[in-house]
């Protein structure tokens with residue numbers, strides 16, 4: 001949940017916010033795609049419509065909702081590899097805390113990348129596919145931002161402070177990481193130096209869920225500065241902060257399409273968490289999921 005950065009961040013908040021069991025949606029169909037499936041773009045997300053959180057894919061018009069995971073654990077936070085061949089996610093399937101995993105885009109080839117007694121989650125690939133930024137509580141007390149190589153080696157802490165750090169995302173050129181800390185959106189160099197706020201730290205409002213546009217010029221984020229959570233877009237230097245959603249319920253988790261023309265996001269405007277898409281200027285807001293369960297954390301694949 002967008003307002004749950006005390007404790008375990010979004011994972012714990014979302015796990016605690018689950019409503020009733022949902023009827024099985026379109027996800028368990030057997031529409032066996034053939035070898036000649038044409039190139040397409042998928043939106044990955046996670047949903048508890050089957051009783052606990054699973055990673056799902058759907059087409060960008062909301063059709064073809066299909067689960068990639070199927071187990072009793074909580075599988076959350078999908079992130080596409082830049083080449084569209086793999087999906088990273090977090091799961092507590094091997095114990096009481098979440099670890100970061102990678103699977104092929106058809107759900108096969110599961111590989112665990114982290115292994116410790118604290119929660120690890122929020123993995124995001126660098127655009128060259130060589131590294132992850134992620135969140136871990138392994139060093140005690142509160143969550144910090146880490147990086148590792150794409151095979152899980154070289155796990156290195158970037159932040160070290162008394163507050164919870166979360167939601168890291170790379171700049172397209174790989175030189176910077178934007179993230180959430182101290183109730184604001186911050187940016188730092190990819191080696192952890194130069195940590196600085198992009199949103200105003202002097203207000204009571206919180207800004208969160210940053211996502212860098214594919215051309216590097218803009219950052220989308222969520223903020224409750226106008227009374228409830230809305231999606232905003234700003235220039236990458238923090239100037240020009242502009243609201244692109246406007247309604248009485250919570251809108252958060254913006255995710256740019258790979259061509260930069262659209263933003264997917266999570267909203268509660270229709271009574272529970274659903275995935276929506278809109279043009280990057282906020283026009284054309286369209287719901288893609290529609291069920292009483294939680295649907296959240298959208299991430300666009302490239303054309304694949």
Ligand SMILES: [Ca+2]
Pocket residue numbers: 052053054069070071072073074075
């Ligand atoms: Ca599961």
Ligand SMILES: [Ca+2]
Pocket residue numbers: 142143144159160161162163164165
């Ligand atoms: Ca911290």
Ligand SMILES: [Ca+2]
Pocket residue numbers: 228229230245246247248249250251
């Ligand atoms: Ca709103």
Ligand SMILES: [Ca+2]
Pocket residue numbers: 272273274289290291292293294295
């Ligand atoms: Ca829903």
